[in-house]
Amino acid sequence: MTDKVTAFKQALGNYPTGVTVVTAYSDVNEPIGLTVNSFASVSIDPLLILWSLDKKSQLHPLFSNTDKFAVNILANDQTHLCTVFSSKIPDRFAQVKWSNSLHGLPILHDTLATLQCETYKKIDAGDHTIFIGHILEIDNAQKEPLLYHRRHIGQIPTSFYE
Template sequence: MHTRSPRSEKREFDTRHFRDALSQFATGVTVITTRLADGQFLGLTASSFNSVSLDPPLILWSLGTAANSLPVFSGNSHYVVNILSGEQAWLAEQFASRKTDRFAGVDYTLSRTGHPILTGASAWFECHNRSRYPEGDHVIFVGEVEHCEFTKQAPLVFHSGQFLRPPVDIK
């Protein structure tokens, strides 16, 4: 069931101030990967990741409606959410860039469905593209996790526009 509350009264809103306030929430950093119909790979950096449900196992992430990759991620049956480790800030930057080959110099293996799993990630989730919900200037993707793995290493964290690495690995 998808319900929507009535919209609040229209008022002036400072978008920059809103972004700055949101930046105070520390998030993990992910790279979402998938495969194009011609076999090429596509990946992008996203910090909008969260768990949704344990039964069934569901996660969510979002992508801007202006993103060139939106049709690919909307139409593909599967993708992998790679949670970056503290040593992988360079990957976050590379997959956030406008480079045409974001996979250049990147080590990866393939998931059961043939999608890239980034070597050294703290965790990864291979997902069936279960549903999509347009909201505002983004689309919320809900993925049903078919397989996942993790390591006990510190994740990459994003806070106030900076990448941070927690000082200690997880034991």
């Protein structure tokens, strides 16, 4: 690994992010999902968000063929969801509580927020694909976020809010 790649990984690994699980249905109507921390807002008008996926991921071809997806933003008590959806467990959805939404998307229960999106654009970006979603529906809960920092997941210490 080059010095620049190492420095890049160190810098971004030290940048705390929220944790999400992106879900959709495959072209054979099976629920698919994975843990994602490469999530960001893009635009207010129209309401757009983005996330990215490594082209080497086994789920890359499945997400590439979807026309809508949901971003489930995890709450600080949902470490289990993060772990399940970042694992190689074959049937991740059998391990968690979820339901089908009115927009026809698999939605995880009790998250901090859920953004249901139609795919607005897919952008080839090096070894990743950037998925931009146009938001169809937003569900919010009054919860604290789950965070990812230096390869660890956890919550914001309560002293942070004081």
